[in-house]
Amino acid sequence: xxxxxxxxxxxxxxxxxxxxxxxxxxxxxxxxxxGGGFAGGALVAGAFMLLILSFGARFxxxxxxxxxxxxxxxxxxxxxxxxxxxxxxVGSLTFFHNYLPLGQAGxxxxxxxxxxxxxxxxxxxxxxxxxxxxxxxxxxxEISL
Amino acid sequence: MELxxxxxxxxxxIAAVIAIKARDLLSAIIAQGFVxxxxxxxxLLLRAPDLAIVQIVxxxxxxxxxxxxxxxxxxxxLQIRFDARQAFTMVSALIxxxxxxxxxxxxxxxxxxxxxxxxxxSEAYIYGAYEQTGSLNLVTGILFDFRGxxxxxxxxxxxxxxxxxxxxIRLRGKK
Numbered sequence: 001x002x003x004x005x006x007x008x009x010x011x012x013x014x015x016x017x018x019x020x021x022x023x024x025x026x027x028x029x030x031x032x033x034x035g036g037g038f039a040g041g042a043l044v045a046g047a048f049m050l051l052i053l054s055f056g057a058r059f060x061x062x063x064x065x066x067x068x069x070x071x072x073x074x075x076x077x078x079x080x081x082x083x084x085x086x087x088x089x090v091g092s093l094t095f096f097h098n099y100l101p102l103g104q105a106g107x108x109x110x111x112x113x114x115x116x117x118x119x120x121x122x123x124x125x126x127x128x129x130x131x132x133x134x135x136x137x138x139x140x141x142e143i144s145l
Numbered sequence: 146m147e148l149x150x151x152x153x154x155x156x157x158x159i160a161a162v163i164a165i166k167a168r169d170l171l172s173a174i175i176a177q178g179f180v181x182x183x184x185x186x187x188x189l190l191l192r193a194p195d196l197a198i199v200q201i202v203x204x205x206x207x208x209x210x211x212x213x214x215x216x217x218x219x220x221x222x223l224q225i226r227f228d229a230r231q232a233f234t235m236v237s238a239l240i241x242x243x244x245x246x247x248x249x250x251x252x253x254x255x256x257x258x259x260x261x262x263x264x265x266x267s268e269a270y271i272y273g274a275y276e277q278t279g280s281l282n283l284v285t286g287i288l289f290d291f292r293g294x295x296x297x298x299x300x301x302x303x304x305x306x307x308x309x310x311x312x313x314i315r316l317r318g319k320k
Contacts, residue, residue, distance in 0.1 A: 102279030
């Protein structure tokens, strides 16, 4: 896949950094402001897609990246399950029990486990959308070979 | 409740084994339907109503589609003969229909009247959400604490979708 012109490349670099930071903000502030893991994860995936579309990438690099994003996606789902299972051993012994201290309302580190769930769900959504995108691009490259 | 859940899950495991080992496709699909509807009851018992609604809709749709496909592809095997076995099936179907209507009448009697939805669930969310979750964004508090199972199910749906795309594209790509 060929890259685009230098103007598009530079603009995409700056914009994707901004989009990535905004997505990370939405994910980490999910328990304080509107949004959360699902919305922020889609934004983070969008930043990567913008870079891939504007710069283009070689076939082998795309395949390696797909392996990585697929692995990270599975790992994030597994971590969410581990955190939820942890509730079975602490406190009221229920699945999805919020066993960390709730902290002071309005602070970034508060609401117990909810920010951690948000972060892992965000990683999972971003990696899932990115790997679907990568797989479709790889398929197109394979056909055109 | 744990006992009931383990009973249902054990029933689902048996049905899944039957679905794999069954000789003809129709009984395999019916056994698989047992697994799906057992999952609906599990979700209801675990208080994940959103997920239960999604599961019941998807399960019914896929079951109808798969039964239609099997009936369309293997019509000759299913010639209807009237013998003792057939009579037993019809009588048991009538009994189950009667039981279903009986329980349906009992269940509808305990529902709140039309247009006045029950507020038990929403009251707990409205008045206890902040104290119990400590999250200022109540939507996230409900999604990741009260409705944790729902969120896990949604994440799993996305995960399964990616697995499906990976499998299909890989098969097409290798040809």
